[in-house]
Amino acid sequence: MELREIEIFLVLAEELHFGRTAERLRVSQARVSQSIRKTERQLGAPLFERTSRRVALTPIGARLRGDLGPAYRRIEEGLARAKAAGRGVTGVLRLAFEAPGVADLVESTLERFRRENPGCEVQIREADFADVFTILRDGDADALVTLLPADEPGITTGPTVYSEQMVLAVSAKHPFARKDFVTLEDLARDTVLRAAHPPAPYWQDEPWHTPDGHPIRRGAPVRTFQELLSAVSTGAGVCPLAAHAADYFARPSLRFIPFRHTPPVHWGLVWPTSGETTRIRALAAACA
Structure with missing residues (x-):
């Protein structure tokens, strides 16, 4: 079965109506019927019981739906992730700095991240001087550039972004x-x-x-x-x-x-371990 045929089968198994299936998939009703007949010939067994009044899954059709449904959803999710990676990440990334001046020093890195991910907005935050990790614990920033080592529970240490004497x-x-x-x-x-x-x-x-x-x-x-x-x-x-x-x-x-x-001292990218996102991973890749 081709991916499109699996999609037609699963939608018809959900709708149990050829017209609604065709409308949902934006194809003709004849295309749905042809695809189902082709699949049934390949499998050598009927997948649907059709009458003038109703469409119902056969026992073999019901079993096939149970087998193919989860796998097809995983394929869809994988394709969606690949497409998103091709476009770059989107949304807002709130990036805090322990020392505001370091934001200027790593501007070339931030520019590279913006070029690679034009759909993602970077918002700069300033961390609290007395406790730089508060901004992460309170959820006011997604990631932080701070002095290393950052020995803090629940914090993942990423790449070094800048080193100086x-x-x-x-x-x-x-x-x-x-x-x-x-x-x-x-x-x-x-x-x-x-x-x-x-x-x-x-x-x-x-x-x-x-x-x-x-x-x-x-x-x-x-x-x-x-x-x-x-x-x-x-x-x-x-x-x-x-x-x-x-x-x-x-x-x-x-x-x-x-x-x-x-x-030298090293400034590194850190983030809450439980809050890691595709945006943070993309920034870490740009910093590496």
């Missing part, structure tokens, strides 16, 4: 402001404030310490990024940041000193 934000009056570079060991010489969640695994230990084991003094928590920059500029402490901060947040009261011999 680190700088140390200090007050313009700080002794470090005259240095050409700093190292991680310099963090033990001042109070360190935290920008969002720690961007390095060793800062997640209790207490914080440098790679050589020197303790790092924690500063008082801050609620917003602007509060963080204000605290640094007034000398309340220093703060390691991703290097793009030097361009996006430059001000006379601050200096951004490069780190030497420090591994």
